[in-house]
Amino acid sequence: MSKILVTGGAGYIGSHVVQYLRRCGREVVVLDDLSGGFRDAVPAGCLVEGNIGDRAALDQVFAEHGIAAVMNFASFIEVGASVKDPSAYYRNNIGNTLELLDAMARHGVGHLIFSSTAAIFGNPEYTPIDEAHPKAPINPYGRTKWLIEQLLPDYEQAYGLKSVCLRYFNAAGADPDGQLGERHQPETHLVPLVLQAASGRREAISIFGTDYPTPDGTCIRDYIHVEDLAQAHLRALEHLESGADSAAFNLGNGNGFSIREVIEAARAVTGRDFKVVESERRPGDPPVLVADSALARSTLGWTPEFADLETIIAHAWAWEQAKGVKW
Numbered sequence: 205m206s207k208i209l210v211t212g213g214a215g216y217i218g219s220h221v222v223q224y225l226r227r228c229g230r231e232v233v234v235l236d237d238l239s240g241g242f243r244d245a246v247p248a249g250c251l252v253e254g255n256i257g258d259r260a261a262l263d264q265v266f267a268e269h270g271i272a273a274v275m276n277f278a279s280f281i282e283v284g285a286s287v288k289d290p291s292a293y294y295r296n297n298i299g300n301t302l303e304l305l306d307a308m309a310r311h312g313v314g315h316l317i318f319s320s321t322a323a324i325f326g327n328p329e330y331t332p333i334d335e336a337h338p339k340a341p342i343n344p345y346g347r348t349k350w351l352i353e354q355l356l357p358d359y360e361q362a363y364g365l366k367s368v369c370l371r372y373f374n375a376a377g378a379d380p381d382g383q384l385g386e387r388h389q390p391e392t393h394l395v396p397l398v399l400q401a402a403s404g405r406r407e408a409i410s411i412f413g414t415d416y417p418t419p420d421g422t423c424i425r426d427y428i429h430v431e432d433l434a435q436a437h438l439r440a441l442e443h444l445e446s447g448a449d450s451a452a453f454n455l456g457n458g459n460g461f462s463i464r465e466v467i468e469a470a471r472a473v474t475g476r477d478f479k480v481v482e483s484e485r486r487p488g489d490p491p492v493l494v495a496d497s498a499l500a501r502s503t504l505g506w507t508p509e510f511a512d513l514e515t516i517i518a519h520a521w522a523w524e525q526a527k528g529v530k531w
């Protein structure tokens with residue numbers, strides 16, 4: 205069987221997807237420049253160290269490996285950083301992604317699974333958010349993802365490149381077997397930061413804003429287990445392999461949890477108490493982001509296995525305890 209090129213496969217979500225694909229018998233090649241990922245998150249022999257904006261590197265990978273499909277996780281990922289330095293985000297998430305798409309066209313690779321985000325919706329007009337919800341990103345990061353989504357139909361019409369865009373809500377959790385977990389440097393995501401506070405690696409967790417129009421005043425998010433995202437990627441690829449049309453899907457559990465609820469769940473799971481500091485709102489945070497993922501369930505046959513928040517936090521906690529102190 206032909207190989208899947210996983211760009212950004214040394215990162216948090218990509219590395220879990222690589223492991224999942226291999227367990228399901230798929231052959232994988234990872235292209236990652238290790239700007240945000242880790243060599244030891246990729247199985248031996250799978251990693252090609254390089255940038256998706258490097259035309260020569262792409263030509264070599266496509267020529268050598270008989271690539272049949274691409275899953276593109278490679279991008280910069282921080283909303284706040286994208287506001288401070290939009291140029292870096294436009295160059296990497298748009299410019300370099302275009303090089304990847306062009307290489308796919310040159311080498312006749314016709315299937316792409318693209319990592320998109322809830323950030324394309326901006327401040328939601330209604331919730332839960334389905335695929336038809338208006339797209340109005342409020343920061344450069346979200347705009348980069350929405351722009352790529354919008355140009356993919358042109359690549360399909362001209363070069364036959366079919367795609368599935370997967371819009372993750374809040375990825376969290378870790379490999380249930382404990383081999384992999386979340387590792388961002390610096391870490392900005394709520395669940396790992398709360399667990400760093402629980403383990404004592406961090407003095408306290410800050411709540412960014414307690415005056416939102418939500419029942420307890422803190423932001424509500426839809427946390428989706430990274431392993432369930434991995435399952436969705438394989439289902440999405442199988443969808444294209446079956447000859448189905450290009451599509452886009454929102455991926456979440458459809459349950460919203462406030463920051464205070466996440467903190468309470470972390471206290472219950474870990475059995476540890478830790479300091480909580482109430483601070484100012486973080487710019488650019490919508491009050492509520494909850495997905496309507498009915499379409500992914502019905503079209504892809506996607507069935508999340510680890511939907512409850514306690515399980516998501518328990519897997520992340522096992523990883524934090526086993527590996528966290530080492531980096």
Ligand SMILES: NC(=O)c1ccc[n+]([C@@H]2O[C@H](COP(=O)([O-])OP(=O)(O)OC[C@H]3O[C@@H](n4cnc5c(N)ncnc54)[C@H](O)[C@@H]3O)[C@@H](O)[C@H]2O)c1
Nearest residue numbers: 212214215216217236237238239240241255256278279375
């Ligand atoms: N983490 C989330 O909650 C979340 C939510 C929605 C969407 N996403 C998207 O999912 C994808 C993966 O996110 P993540 O949390 O695993 O991030 P991550 O930073 O852990 O992984 C991204 C990987 O891409 C690599 N990379 C970046 N630019 C590259 C380039 N030009 N060439 C080669 N490699 C490059 C990095 O080294 C890193 O290994 C991203 O596209 C992100 O925008 C993430």
Ligand SMILES: O=c1ccn([C@@H]2O[C@H](COP(=O)(O)OP(=O)(O)O[C@H]3O[C@H](CO)[C@H](O)[C@H](O)[C@H]3O)[C@@H](O)[C@H]2O)c(=O)[nH]1
Nearest residue numbers: 281321322323373392393394397410411412423463486489
């Ligand atoms: O120390 C912290 C960290 C986060 N938060 C809050 O916790 C919530 C979740 O924040 P995260 O940074 O964990 O996640 P985001 O919802 O900001 O971002 C996620 O969803 C976005 C889509 O909206 C992007 O795709 C992004 O890549 C992805 O991580 C937010 O209200 C945030 O303000 C805190 O209160 N304290």
